[in-house]
Amino acid sequence: VFDRFWNSKFAVPYGAFVRDQPTAEDASTRIAELRAAVARAPLPYPIDEDVAALTAGLERIRDDLIWAPVRVVYDDPAKAEDDSVKAFVDEIRTLTSNAEREVLIENAYFVPRDSMVQAVAALTARGVRVRVLTNSMASNDVAAVAAGYKKYRKDLLEVGAEIYELRPDSTMKRQWSLLSTKSRSGLHTKAMVVDRKHVLIGSCNLDPRSADINSELALVADSPAFGERVGAFFDEGVSPGESFRVTLQNGDLRWTTEVDGKRVVYTTDPETSWWQRFVVGLIGILPIHSQL
Numbered sequence: 001v002f003d004r005f006w007n008s009k010f011a012v013p014y015g016a017f018v019r020d021q022p023t024a025e026d027a028s029t030r031i032a033e034l035r036a037a038v039a040r041a042p043l044p045y046p047i048d049e050d051v052a053a054l055t056a057g058l059e060r061i062r063d064d065l066i067w068a069p070v071r072v073v074y075d076d077p078a079k080a081e082d083d084s085v086k087a088f089v090d091e092i093r094t095l096t097s098n099a100e101r102e103v104l105i106e107n108a109y110f111v112p113r114d115s116m117v118q119a120v121a122a123l124t125a126r127g128v129r130v131r132v133l134t135n136s137m138a139s140n141d142v143a144a145v146a147a148g149y150k151k152y153r154k155d156l157l158e159v160g161a162e163i164y165e166l167r168p169d170s171t172m173k174r175q176w177s178l179l180s181t182k183s184r185s186g187l188h189t190k191a192m193v194v195d196r197k198h199v200l201i202g203s204c205n206l207d208p209r210s211a212d213i214n215s216e217l218a219l220v221a222d223s224p225a226f227g228e229r230v231g232a233f234f235d236e237g238v239s240p241g242e243s244f245r246v247t248l249q250n251g252d253l254r255w256t257t258e259v260d261g262k263r264v265v266y267t268t269d270p271e272t273s274w275w276q277r278f279v280v281g282l283i284g285i286l287p288i289h290s291q292l
Contacts, residue, residue, distance in 0.1 A: 001074050001217065008077040068223030073202070075215040088204050088216045093119070095194050095220070102129045104193040104234045110134035111148035111207035111292045117155045124160030132156070133237050135187045136165035136244055136255075137280060138271040147284035148207065148292040153246065154253065163246040164238040167257060168271055190218075193234065196227040208290050244270055 005011060015021055022030075079085035096103055096119060103123060110132065120130050140146045157163060166187045192200040202218025204210045221227075237243060240258035244266070247254050255266040269277060 001072060004074075005077050005215075010077050010080055066223060066226045066229065068221045068226050071220045071222075072217070073200075073220055074217040077215055079215050083212070086211065088202075088218060089211050091218070091220065092192065092200065092206075095192065095198055095200060096123060099123060099128045099194045101127075101195050102131075102193075104131050104133075104191075104231060105206065106133045106187070106189045106191045106234055106237065107206045108135060108188045108190060109140075109142070109145045109205035109207050109292075111145060111205070111209075111289070112152040112156060113208060113289070116206070117152060117159060120156055120161050121159035129162070130160065131162040131164070131234070131238065133164045133166065133187070133234060133243060136167065136271075137269040137276060139166045139168040139187060143276070143279050144283050144288065144292055145207070147280045148289055150280060151284055151289070154248065157246065157248050164243040165246055165255070166237070166243050167241075187237075191230060191234075193227050193231050196231045197224040198222055199227050199230050201230075207292050209292055212290065 073087055073091045075087050076085050123130050134140075134149065135146070137146045137150075140149075153163065190202060190204055190206075194200075199221045200218050201221075202216060204214075204216035204218055210216050238245070240256070240263075244255040244257045247256065252267070255270050257264050257266075257270070
């Protein structure tokens with residue numbers, strides 16, 4: 001896969017767009033400066049104080065691994081000029097269309113379109129349970145993404161999807177941005193589990209940008225053992241203490257969670273200010289959905 005991108009016409013040599021290229025002496029000086037900076041800065045984790053404990057920890061991770069057959073799915077770099085290149089989208093369509101019982105979607109930037117609503121409707125119509133875990137407006141650090149997701153939230157609920165939104169960690173500092181990713185507390189996972197035996201994990205968000213613009217890469221593991229483990233992580237994420245369950249009540253949205261063991265219901269996006277809700281609503285008016 002690397003070679004496909006490296007050898008494509010879209011891979012441009014560094015020298016093609018840098019006017020003043022560094023010399024070997026410049027590089028050596030910069031490397032020396034970086035090494036000196038690293039030597040002065042304390043490492044976040046002591047890696048040399050207890051080598052035995054570190055080794056034991058790595059061995060526990062190794063022994064807990066699940067070995068399974070994996071397929072690599074990626075969009076060819078030709079996608080940059082050929083709209084028909086949609087390997088990632090085709091893989092998701094194949095996986096979900098063959099689902100028999102359940103589809104679990106955990107995705108950081110979840111921006112549906114009409115086609116996704118139709119696909120979910122087809123799944124739920126034949127008894128497949130569809131559950132989605134994504135960022136809440138409070139944990140989502142990109143207002144434009146929150147606006148795109150908000151447009152289709154009701155539609156998905158009406159066709160039978162179950163939606164959960166990650167609760168923000170109020171003890172951690174967050175920076176809310178219109179464009180960039182700076183959150184320390186938001187959901188960043190991009191995974192899908194079908195029938196707890198097929199798992200897709202990769203770079204891909206479920207949004208128009210990943211589908212139509214970006215070249216994405218993912219691994220598809222066919223393993224009931226791995227599917228059960230990732231499914232268990234999902235179940236933990238949608239528990240009342242970790243997320244808001246989004247439902248419809250007489251056509252209006254409700255967010256339900258637990259705080260100190262007590263059921264709490266919100267009637268607006270939880271833990272957001274009127275300004276955040278206003279900005280998200282304003283961005284939702286703009287014709288930018290295809291770019292999200």
